[in-house]
Amino acid sequence: MPQRPDLNIADSITLKISSRGAARLKAGHVWVYRSDVVAADGVLPGTLARVTDERGKFLGTALYSSASQIAIRMISSEPVSDLAKLLRDRIRAAIAYRERIVRDTDAYRIVFSEGDFLPGLIVDRYNDILSFQMLTQAMDAASTRKTIVSELTNSMTPAAIAERVEPRILELEQLPAKSSGLIQGDKTGTVISMNGVRFHYDALEGQKTGAFLDQRENYAAAARYARGEALDVFCYQGGFALHLAAHCSRVTGVDSSRPALEQADRNAALNSREIEWIEANAFDLLKDYSTSGRKYDTIVLDPPAFAKSKRTLDTALRGYKELNLRALKMLRPGGILISCSCSHHVGRADFLEVITQASQDVHRTIHVVENRGQARDHPILPTVPETSYLKCLILHVSA
Numbered sequence: 573m574p575q576r577p578d579l580n581i582a583d584s585i586t587l588k589i590s591s592r593g594a595a596r597l598k599a600g601h602v603w604v605y606r607s608d609v610v611a612a613d614g615v616l617p618g619t620l621a622r623v624t625d626e627r628g629k630f631l632g633t634a635l636y637s638s639a640s641q642i643a644i645r646m647i648s649s650e651p652v653s654d655l656a657k658l659l660r661d662r663i664r665a666a667i668a669y670r671e672r673i674v675r676d677t678d679a680y681r682i683v684f685s686e687g688d689f690l691p692g693l694i695v696d697r698y699n700d701i702l703s704f705q706m707l708t709q710a711m712d713a714a715s716t717r718k719t720i721v722s723e724l725t726n727s728m729t730p731a732a733i734a735e736r737v738e739p740r741i742l743e744l745e746q747l748p749a750k751s752s753g754l755i756q757g758d759k760t761g762t763v764i765s766m767n768g769v770r771f772h773y774d775a776l777e778g779q780k781t782g783a784f785l786d787q788r789e790n791y792a793a794a795a796r797y798a799r800g801e802a803l804d805v806f807c808y809q810g811g812f813a814l815h816l817a818a819h820c821s822r823v824t825g826v827d828s829s830r831p832a833l834e835q836a837d838r839n840a841a842l843n844s845r846e847i848e849w850i851e852a853n854a855f856d857l858l859k860d861y862s863t864s865g866r867k868y869d870t871i872v873l874d875p876p877a878f879a880k881s882k883r884t885l886d887t888a889l890r891g892y893k894e895l896n897l898r899a900l901k902m903l904r905p906g907g908i909l910i911s912c913s914c915s916h917h918v919g920r921a922d923f924l925e926v927i928t929q930a931s932q933d934v935h936r937t938i939h940v941v942e943n944r945g946q947a948r949d950h951p952i953l954p955t956v957p958e959t960s961y962l963k964c965l966i967l968h969v970s971a
Contacts, residue, residue, distance in 0.1 A: 585621040587612050587636060587644060594625040597646060600955025602686055604634070610634070612643070614766070617746070618709035618880045620647075620655055635691060635710035639746040642649040645708065647693035647707065656719045662690050663723045673948045676792075679764035679773070680949040682728075687951040688958045695724065696740050696781045698732040699762040703781040705738065709745050722756065734775035752776055758925050762840070767792040769814050771839050778835070783809060786946040787874070787912070791815040792962040794910045797966060800869025805854045805899070810847065812835030812872045812910070817833035817845040822868060826857055855891075858898035869907045871899045877915040885917050892918070897930035900938075902971060909938070909967040916961040923963045931969075942966040951966060957970030 617638040621844030633652040683695035694706030733756040804813040807825030880886035946962035
């Protein structure tokens, strides 16, 4: 791959896009797909560039990827002569936003990519450890990384900073292979708190940056309605289960990952909670339990994303319907179902519709108690639908 330039000297580089791409930007989106790039001759990977329409009208400044189907990610509607200053200002603004809206936790998202106008950058705080992901060629450039780490250090003075790497992202962006690891400090473990519940955290283990912070506010909401015997399916490290345990007579957590369940058990001990953990395939277990007549008062369904792309949408909807149908059969009258989807391609209306169909198939009546989304530290841009992805329905099953 050609050497990437210093991003601060790319003022004269221009990307020309089609009328369709220009219309997309004028509507407020920040992505332009490769099929709408008309001219990018000589533009190096990760370049900061001017973007114009086919007539040469200036549309803004963007970060360019030579590999991704999302070729252009806009970073400003104005010319940018000092990217380092822009990055620092955006990071400070993102931190200030969290200081206003985050409560009852020392673990939250600091930078949410496009949601904070820093496309391709994810930064999470876990108590005194920061964890980040670079998801694009531009954000992975040496000069950009140096600026970001420097600003995070100055603004938050963490004990350590870790980088989490997803090999699939490196492959898509044609970036050099590397491993997750500490880039500053020597501390890898800490204890975090969410809504008064404590969790062990290891900066180099687990999925994503180590935990699912986007569900934090949904954990607390679910606990407000939970009662009786509870079942948490796809429990991972016990986020929902540990919150339900303070309100339920018995809680069972189910996951197919033994390491996740071992961490969940450590978290239960940390909070002096008695929870049963079962290693099992969720679909098989729900089928067996519903067939055998097992009953619960509260059930949580928090599966991984079933729809990775539009091509898999129909299959994903069938999966969601089966899970929810089995859970609805197992709920006692007056029970609570907390059903989640983190698949962006499954819209809110589609998700509710598929659960409604499942309820009709098993002759159960449902009421929507709350229709929730991701935690507020994952801000949503209305003009960028991809920033809104998490659905969390809290349903009362009356009959």
